Amino acid sequence: MGKSQVFEARSQMPVGAGEVFAWHAREGAFQRLTPPWEPVEVVERQGDGIREGTRVVLRMKMGPVALPWVARHTRYIPGSLFQDEQVSGPFAKWVHTHRMWDEPAGGGVLEDEVEYALPVGALGRVVGGGYARQRLERIFAYRHAVTREDLRRHAAFAGQPPLTVAVSGASGLVGSALVPFLTTGGHRVRRLVRGRPEAGDIAWAPGKGEMDMVALEGVDAVVHLAGAPIAEGRWTEERKELIRRSRVEGTRVLCESLARLARPPKVLVSVSAMGFYGHRGDEVLTESSPPGEGFLAEVTREWEAATAPAQQAGIRVVHLRLGVVLGSGGGALAKMLPAFQAGAGGRIGDGRQWMSWVSLEDVLGLLHFALFTPGLRGPVNAVAPQAVRQEDFARTLGHVLSRPAVMPLPAAAVRAAFGEMGEETLLLSSHVRPEVAERQGFTFLHPTLEQALRFTLGKTREGPRFRHG
Template identity: 85%
Template structure:
């Protein structure tokens, strides 16, 4: 076994220690704390939460290599401390102690204290010691930032009772992050699922026009994110029909069901898309701008119109017009990364088309903000306040990755490879401003592109105070 080493990360949190501990103890904390660039899945769990004796079997994916990791929780002091240790896995030794304590001046200190030893004795420490410390610093900078901002966002609405929120599309890019964001905040989530539902889930079959209406009773809010992926392959007539039906018909089935409830939910946050505006050149667009032309504009208009039954039933409806959602885990950015990391990235077409983007963390914040903010109704542009031209996006991504971006993708090649989808998704653009969100007082965590990319790629220069020993 290599020499035992110690790593500490310490940060200020905006709430008291009891609230910090409760956030970690709730379902979904592990998912929230897993960096998007280091995929880890829970294979098996025995026990309750983070209590002493709970055993968790994980699987880490490092490129083509899959590593098992079994951990057991060994200490649990409500409000101040919990600990887990590796039973088997990639380290010769790993003991992770999470501590939190109130500061006299207010707020809390969160400390992660890791005692670890690398395998293969001294050789492992010499060869991999610096690499391991760097990975720990990246990981805990991300974890502390997520914890701090989640706590801040939930504290802003602490005067409201916890909600029961139904979520469709819970396995997608936004939904899979939203569910743990809500549960760690103390809310109850009920997933809308196709097929046989598990405990707490709600069955629906939008393609057949079916919904378990009775199971929706008692839901306080609904977040509707379901829809077939748009950017997967060429748009054949069959694919376009699936994209449209999955959004329009699914939304109509859901909203007609909500309208039948004895006590309808207070709010429906329903996904839409920036495709609503079409290809608009340099025109600055807000929620009051007219719709554009094209397949995505047509689908978005029908998609939003399908919520009419819910509006007639008195439900406050928010149409979240999503920009390009940035996450290293999946979605558009994840698809771009291999080429850019290999030094093969660059502008698409002229590169002058506007790209209205938003970080995944700010999408979660906007959904949460919309659930509790009565002034948000109708269209809401879910985009960052600083759109960029596509060539600026490519250059910034290259800078964050320390890679050149000199390999352009000509427009003719885009059209040849992707057809109509390539034209609308890659070559068209819209310069969109989040007027409603800013007017209502929403604070963007990542208002600039470089901030968003550095956060999701683990390249941030800011973070907790680190100590190595």
């Protein structure tokens, strides 16, 4: 075994130690704390959460290799400390102690201490020395930022009771982040699933117009995210019909079901898209702007109109019109990354088209804000305050990755390769502003593009106080 080393990360938190501890103890904390560039899969869990004696089997990637990691929770002091140790895995030793304490002036402190020893042999050389320290700093900068901002967002509505929230599309980029965000905040989530439901899930078959009404009864709120992916290959007539039907018919089935409940939920947040505005050049667009033209604009109008049964039943309906969601774990950014990391990225077309983007973390914040803000209804643009030209997006992504971004993709090549889909998703220009969210007092965690990219790619220049020993 190599020599043991100690790494510490310490950050101020906006709430007391008890709330920090409770957040970590709730279902979903592991998922929220796992950086998107460090994919880790929970293979098996034996025991109760983070309590002493719980055993967890993980599968993690270290470079191109998938490695098993077995950990056991060894200490548990409610409200202040828990600890886990590696039983077997890539390190010769790994003991991770999580500490929380109150500050006299208010709030609390979160401290992560990791005592580790590098393995011997080739793997030890790969993860040795500076690489291991750098990797730990990236991971814990992300973890502490997520913990702090989640706690801040939940604290803003701490005076309201926890909700039971039904979520469709829970396995997608947004849904897979939203579910643990809500559960670590003390809310109960019930997934709308096709096929055989697991405990707590709600079965539905939107293609057949079917919904488990008994299981749906009693939910306080619904977040509707389901819909077939838009940017996957060329749009054949069959593909376009699938996109339309998955959104319009799925929304109609859901909203008709909600309207028939004995106690309908108070709020439905139904995600749509900025495609509502179509190609608008340099025009600045807000929620009061009229719809545009094109396939996506037409689908989005029908999509939003399909919520009418819920509105007529007295449910507060919010249409969250998503911009390009930036999360390195999926979606548009994940598709761009291989080319940019290889130094082969660049502008698309002439690069002058406006790109209205939003960080995944701010989508979660907007969804949460919409659930708890009674004055919010109707269309809400889920975009960052600062739209950018596409060429500026390419330049910023290259800068964050320390790669050149000078390989253009001509518009003619986009049209030849992707047809109508490329025209409406890659060449379309929409300069959208989040007027309603800002007027209602929503605070963006990542108002600038560089902030959003650095966070999701683990390139942030801000973080906890680190100590190596």
